[in-house]
Amino acid sequence: METVIDLKDITKTYVMGMEDLTVLKGVSLTINRNEYVAIMGPSGSGKSTLMNIIGCLDTPTSGEYILSGQNVSDMDDQELAEVRNKEIGFVFQTFNLLARIDALHNVELPLVYSGMNKSDRIEKAENALINVGLEDRMTHKPNELSGGQRQRVAIARALVNNPAIILADEPTGNLDTKTGEEIMILFETLHAKGNTIILVTHEEDIAKHAHRIIKIRDGEIESDMPNANKIKKTEVTA
Amino acid sequence: MNFFLEIKESFAIALRAITANKLRSVLAALGIIIGITAVTIMQTAIEGINRAFNKSIEAVGADVLYVQKFEWFGKEDWNVYKNRKDITLANFNFIQRNIQSSSAMCPSVGSQRSLKYGDLDLENVFVIGSTDEYQATIGVNMSEGRFMTRRESDGGYPVVMIGADIKKAFFENVNPIGKIIKIGNYSFRVIGVVEKQGSLLGMSFDNRVIIPIDLFFKLFGTKRSLSINIKAADMHNLDETKEEVASLMRKTRKIPYGGRDDFGINQQEAFKSTYESLTGLIKVIGTMITMLALIVGSIGIANIMFVTVKERTKEIGIRKAIGAKRRTILMQFLIESVTICLLGGVIGLLISLPISLIINAFVLPTAIPLWIVALAIFISAFFGVLSGFFPAFQASKMDPVDALRYE
Ligand SMILES: Nc1ncnc2c1ncn2[C@@H]1O[C@H](COP(=O)(O)OP(=O)(O)O)[C@@H](O)[C@H]1O
Numbered sequence: 330m331e332t333v334i335d336l337k338d339i340t341k342t343y344v345m346g347m348e349d350l351t352v353l354k355g356v357s358l359t360i361n362r363n364e365y366v367a368i369m370g371p372s373g374s375g376k377s378t379l380m381n382i383i384g385c386l387d388t389p390t391s392g393e394y395i396l397s398g399q400n401v402s403d404m405d406d407q408e409l410a411e412v413r414n415k416e417i418g419f420v421f422q423t424f425n426l427l428a429r430i431d432a433l434h435n436v437e438l439p440l441v442y443s444g445m446n447k448s449d450r451i452e453k454a455e456n457a458l459i460n461v462g463l464e465d466r467m468t469h470k471p472n473e474l475s476g477g478q479r480q481r482v483a484i485a486r487a488l489v490n491n492p493a494i495i496l497a498d499e500p501t502g503n504l505d506t507k508t509g510e511e512i513m514i515l516f517e518t519l520h521a522k523g524n525t526i527i528l529v530t531h532e533e534d535i536a537k538h539a540h541r542i543i544k545i546r547d548g549e550i551e552s553d554m555p556n557a558n559k560i561k562k563t564e565v566t567a
Numbered sequence: 568m569n570f571f572l573e574i575k576e577s578f579a580i581a582l583r584a585i586t587a588n589k590l591r592s593v594l595a596a597l598g599i600i601i602g603i604t605a606v607t608i609m610q611t612a613i614e615g616i617n618r619a620f621n622k623s624i625e626a627v628g629a630d631v632l633y634v635q636k637f638e639w640f641g642k643e644d645w646n647v648y649k650n651r652k653d654i655t656l657a658n659f660n661f662i663q664r665n666i667q668s669s670s671a672m673c674p675s676v677g678s679q680r681s682l683k684y685g686d687l688d689l690e691n692v693f694v695i696g697s698t699d700e701y702q703a704t705i706g707v708n709m710s711e712g713r714f715m716t717r718r719e720s721d722g723g724y725p726v727v728m729i730g731a732d733i734k735k736a737f738f739e740n741v742n743p744i745g746k747i748i749k750i751g752n753y754s755f756r757v758i759g760v761v762e763k764q765g766s767l768l769g770m771s772f773d774n775r776v777i778i779p780i781d782l783f784f785k786l787f788g789t790k791r792s793l794s795i796n797i798k799a800a801d802m803h804n805l806d807e808t809k810e811e812v813a814s815l816m817r818k819t820r821k822i823p824y825g826g827r828d829d830f831g832i833n834q835q836e837a838f839k840s841t842y843e844s845l846t847g848l849i850k851v852i853g854t855m856i857t858m859l860a861l862i863v864g865s866i867g868i869a870n871i872m873f874v875t876v877k878e879r880t881k882e883i884g885i886r887k888a889i890g891a892k893r894r895t896i897l898m899q900f901l902i903e904s905v906t907i908c909l910l911g912g913v914i915g916l917l918i919s920l921p922i923s924l925i926i927n928a929f930v931l932p933t934a935i936p937l938w939i940v941a942l943a944i945f946i947s948a949f950f951g952v953l954s955g956f957f958p959a960f961q962a963s964k965m966d967p968v969d970a971l972r973y974e
């Protein structure tokens with residue numbers, strides 16, 4: 330199995346006035362290609378912090394992080410931006426689309442930053458939107474779309490540059506149960522197509538879609554287990 | 568990401584941001600608009616005055632020396648000049664006999680008189696008495712008729728060449744040649760009209776008439792100081808001619824070795840330097856006002872850009888999360904501020920061009936050369952970079968996690 334993410338003894342400490350706040354206390358973790366992992370834990374346990382480090386938005390205080398064979402822990406801003414652009418697809422709880430531009434241009438944006446020419450960009454962005462079922466919403470601006478549709482646009486944007494991993498931080502947090510469920514089905518389809526997915530959630534119902542569940546508490550991994558149900562189910566269907 | 572694509576994208580983003588906030592963008596650009604309007608109007612006016620000046624200064628002649636009691640724009644007390652010995656015909660004759668480096672010269676005297684033609688009167692006309700050589704020396708062109716001949720000059724014939732203002736006042740729709748006008752109480756026959764020459768520092772070259780100098784002396788008296796007008800043989804050796812004239816003058820006026828000159832040798836240059844110090848002052852004051860407006864405008868734009876960056880913190884976070892580099896973000900906001908300033912510059916130009924045309928029609932001559940437009944655009948872009956840099960730098964430095972968390 331090809332290792333995509335290799336975290337070794339990652340810590341993250343915030344300096345808060347006189348005292349330090351250590352949010353991650355030595356997290357070690359490997360994730361292989363085409364895994365579907367849920368990271369669970371109570372609010373404030375450090376899930377988002379870990380996710381941001383995995384997504385190269387944030388750098389650890391100590392420890393080593395190898396992403397697709399490259400040591401990310403000692404990269405500079407410029408290199409990290411490139412890694413975020415090419416290797417990572419982020420899906421946020423609050424969608425984080427740009428309000429002024431339509432769905433197609435939101436999805437196109439990562440390709441702009443990787444310097445692709447216009448016609449290729451449009452073609453790829455259109456394909457990504459078709460893949461998430463939004464072929465008839467391409468010229469809609471975010472405020473003309475429902476929450477579920479916005480999250481689909483965000484997922485299309487995450488996918489458009491064929492990243493090594495898709496990171497979703499509470500992707501259903503702002504959606505109703507039914508829409509959330511639809512998004513989870515979309516992730517399953519993406520996983521089936523070979524994508525590596527890491528999902529942060531505090532809801533059991535959401536986590537149960539993943540094939541491996543990592544629980545963290547107070548900045549430490551509490552448990553890391555395959556999702557027995559899921560494995561069985563896939564074996565049955567296989 | 569390649570540079571051109573980056574600029575193109577940044578420009579598109581800037582235009583979207585500006586159109587989303589039209590009023591604010593215009594207000595932000597107000598200082599720049601005022602600054603560019605000021606600089607453009609000032610420059611078009613100066614350019615216009617320059618052109619008018621350069622045209623009219625031709626009337627003085629770049630290669631002509633004027634030997635006179637007074638120095639143009641002289642720094643000495645007026646009495647010093649007044650108490651000097653008059654410049655005489657004897658001085659003129661001496662120079663004429665001895666000078667090597669001149670191609671033409673003439674004496675001239677002048678006096679204000681009133682003119683009459685039929686029922687029409689004209690006060691304060693400058694009457695010049697000179698010789699037929701005047702034309703070759705000063706280089707006047709005739710628009711109608713001819714200049715006086717040697718015979719008319721030496722013989723003191725009552726003939727007159729009139730300036731364009733006189734022709735306009737007396738002979739609007741009539742052929743002036745052959746008509747009789749009165750200078751004081753004496754009658755003269757008009758034989759020519761001097762081409763329009765314009766005015767210089769408020770003094771018109773066209774409100775003049777020229778008559779033979781001998782007749783001038785006869786009618787208006789001889790007790791006057793002359794101007795000896797000398798055209799240099801070679802324009803490029805004007806200084807040598809000047810030295811020669813000075814030494815001849817000292818000789819004929821018997822100034823001892825080491826004594827001070829009691830005459831002035833004037834040339835076009837004097838007008839030029841006086842004029843330049845005058846417009847130089849206007850330029851300095853205008854530039855200061857313009858700079859003030861531009862600096863205030865620049866602070867305004869920087870301020871708006873800081874607000875914009877703050878408001879769009881989340882957007883910056885999103886862009887960084889999907890791969891925008893620091894440089895990309897810096898460029899985006901820099902181009903936005905440059906675009907606002909350029910817009911301000913274009914608006915300033917659009918405002919100032921009609922104003923400058925109105926000034927041209929009613930107050931001063933103005934001219935709008937292309938370089939003024941280019942300068943205005945350049946200044947706008949420059950202030951765009953200046954005022955956008957710090958806000959853009961701040962945006963580029965933002966931490967993506969903090970920026971994304973910003974509400
Ligand atoms: N920039 C920061 N400065 C200080 N403390 C922070 C910062 N970011 C997160 N924290 C703290 O780190 C802890 C973990 O946060 P987070 O990773 O967002 O938790 P979760 O996503 O599991 O709810 C929280 O206690 C939070 O207050």
Ligand SMILES: [Mg+2]
Binds near residue numbers: 376377378
């Ligand atoms: Mg969180």
